[in-house]
Amino acid sequence: MTLKQLQSDFIACIYAEQTDKNKENNFKHLLCEEGKITPEQRISIYQNAYRARLYGVIDSDFPCLGKLIGDDLYHPLCSAYINAYPSHQPSINNFCAHLPEFIRYFDSLKNHTIAIELCDFEWQLRTTFNAKNCKALAVDYLQNIPGEKWPTLTFELSHGFALKYFSMNTVEVWLALKDDTTPEIKKLKQAQTWMIWRQELVTQYRSVEVDEACLLQAIADGHNFQYLCEALLEWWPEEQVPERAFQLLQHWLNLGFLT
Amino acid sequence: MLVPTKKQLPYPCNQKPFHGFGLGLRPEYYHAILDQEPNIDWLEIISENYLVEGGKPLYFLDLFKERYPIAMHGVSMNIASTDPLNMDYLNELKQLIEHVQPIWVSDHCCWTGVNSHNTHDLLPLPFHEESIQHISSRIRQIQDHLERPILIENLSSYLSFKDSKMTEWEFLTSVCEEADCYLLLDINNIYVNARNHNFDPLDYIKGVPQERVVQHHLAGHSDHGDYIIDTHDASIAAPVLQLYKQAVEHFGPVSVMIERDDNFPPLEELLTELDEVRSIFNVAQDERKL
Numbered sequence: 001m002t003l004k005q006l007q008s009d010f011i012a013c014i015y016a017e018q019t020d021k022n023k024e025n026n027f028k029h030l031l032c033e034e035g036k037i038t039p040e041q042r043i044s045i046y047q048n049a050y051r052a053r054l055y056g057v058i059d060s061d062f063p064c065l066g067k068l069i070g071d072d073l074y075h076p077l078c079s080a081y082i083n084a085y086p087s088h089q090p091s092i093n094n095f096c097a098h099l100p101e102f103i104r105y106f107d108s109l110k111n112h113t114i115a116i117e118l119c120d121f122e123w124q125l126r127t128t129f130n131a132k133n134c135k136a137l138a139v140d141y142l143q144n145i146p147g148e149k150w151p152t153l154t155f156e157l158s159h160g161f162a163l164k165y166f167s168m169n170t171v172e173v174w175l176a177l178k179d180d181t182t183p184e185i186k187k188l189k190q191a192q193t194w195m196i197w198r199q200e201l202v203t204q205y206r207s208v209e210v211d212e213a214c215l216l217q218a219i220a221d222g223h224n225f226q227y228l229c230e231a232l233l234e235w236w237p238e239e240q241v242p243e244r245a246f247q248l249l250q251h252w253l254n255l256g257f258l259t
Numbered sequence: 260m261l262v263p264t265k266k267q268l269p270y271p272c273n274q275k276p277f278h279g280f281g282l283g284l285r286p287e288y289y290h291a292i293l294d295q296e297p298n299i300d301w302l303e304i305i306s307e308n309y310l311v312e313g314g315k316p317l318y319f320l321d322l323f324k325e326r327y328p329i330a331m332h333g334v335s336m337n338i339a340s341t342d343p344l345n346m347d348y349l350n351e352l353k354q355l356i357e358h359v360q361p362i363w364v365s366d367h368c369c370w371t372g373v374n375s376h377n378t379h380d381l382l383p384l385p386f387h388e389e390s391i392q393h394i395s396s397r398i399r400q401i402q403d404h405l406e407r408p409i410l411i412e413n414l415s416s417y418l419s420f421k422d423s424k425m426t427e428w429e430f431l432t433s434v435c436e437e438a439d440c441y442l443l444l445d446i447n448n449i450y451v452n453a454r455n456h457n458f459d460p461l462d463y464i465k466g467v468p469q470e471r472v473v474q475h476h477l478a479g480h481s482d483h484g485d486y487i488i489d490t491h492d493a494s495i496a497a498p499v500l501q502l503y504k505q506a507v508e509h510f511g512p513v514s515v516m517i518e519r520d521d522n523f524p525p526l527e528e529l530l531t532e533l534d535e536v537r538s539i540f541n542v543a544q545d546e547r548k549l
């Protein structure tokens with residue numbers, strides 16, 4: 001048997017659920033009988049280690065999801081995810097990247113809005129934590145912009161900055177679960193926007209006003225200051241627009257995510 | 260029996276760098292190590308933990324690299340796989356090497372995946388000529404690409420193949436000599452395999468090329484009676500420390516460190532364990548000189 005064939009059979013056997021004896025049989029006959037434990041038991045050490053390691057990765061990337069939905073929903077979700085998305089990367093860091101999408105279509109959770117939103121939030125925290133460093137603009141940046149430059153002024157958001165729209169009190173629920181207390185789960189009257197970013201090394205999150213969310217999205221889309229001001233007209237009388245725009249920009253500079 | 264030809268090594272046996280007694284750097288200990296500046300001679304990082312774009316891991320890495328010699332230990336080189344080498348991974352690793360300037364770079368004599376799948380586990384393979392040729396030519400390519408020799412580590416395993424034509428230590432010796440690379444000899448893994456595959460661990464220690472052994476690992480395991488699992492979640496077992504003493508008597512001074520990856524105790528406990536390793540080393544060295 002070639003090494004390639006042996007490796008393909010071994011990995012199929014590791015992936016196989018323990019009930020899939022066919023895959024195991026293909027591989028088992030290659031193994032020595034040694035000591036008191038059988039080739040089947042030896043194979044199951046690898047099968048268990050494989051699943052345990054990936055469960056461990058999901059647990060650490062989503063510390064509150066399991067607490068929210070309980071073992072009866074969490075274990076089948078993890079197991080189905082591991083089967084659906086075996087790792088193709090040298091690094092295990094991004095193994096869970098598809099879980100926020102996967103949970104939306106997972107039968108027993110697809111209508112479980114709080115689980116879907118919490119999963120999305122936890123993965124965003126993880127992504128932001130490891131995002132590329134960037135140099136934030138200085139807090140006095142705006143003071144040095146000449147007047148004629150303002151209309152065409154554009155900004156960039158730091159790597160790892162994200163906006164999330166939650167229809168439930170997701171962050172509150174997450175905080176309660178983090179403290180091991182029972183969350184009170186509520187549907188909000190109006191969806192709330194949250195921003196997640198990293199200030200130096202610390203991952204931050206904060207809810208944002210409706211006009212603020214709209215402007216942050218516009219910045220993410222590459223629009224300039226003039227566009228931002230026009231957008232603000234939806235909420236503010238014309239004479240107050242420059243003040244609000246300036247106030248928001250200064251606020252964001254203080255939070256350290258404009259680059 | 261394969262008779263490998265001896266090759267010229269960058270570190271001849273009497274000039275191997277000895278860095279003393281180290282610890283595996285894990286995020287759980289970042290603050291304790293920085294605050295206490297404890298008696299640790301060097302640190303080993305898991306390279307993959309720092310193959311991220313930014314944030315805390317790289318920030319801390321920079322702090323540690325100013326303070327300690329660092330060895331880079333990887334888990335994803337997939338050396339023995341029949342897939343093509345992952346050049347993206349090797350390029351990223353090379354960048355990290357340039358940044359860290361480690362004392363050396365290591366990975367495992369095993370494969371982790373095939374057909375572009377990754378199990379993130381260290382998987383064994385049969386000990387025969389085809390494996391030796393396959394692995395050693397890949398190590399040569401890796402060393403050429405990284406422009407430096409690497410260390411390969413022996414792994415714990417829970418099964419063995421009927422196809423094997425030699426012992427694990429004969430296999431490892433041939434790979435190292437064919438590839439012209441170094442050995443990171445994990446003493447716990449030797450003990451684990453001796454129990455799982457029923458051989459004398461001293462035969463293993465005496466069977467590998469002394470001049471190529473540059474580093475030792477020590478770690479805890481879980482003993483299930485009929486078999487042992489390499490878990491790194493407990494203190495080093497007494498028979499492993501005993502075997503370590505025999506290793507020092509045989510190999511002389513080799514840089515050594517403790518790997519702890521789960522069930523993390525306070526740093527003080529690991530330091531006490533490291534002191535115990537130091538005193539075993541000193542006793543063995545004294546006995547060696549007699």
Ligand SMILES: [Fe+2]
Binds near residue numbers: 412445518
């Ligand atoms: Fe090891």
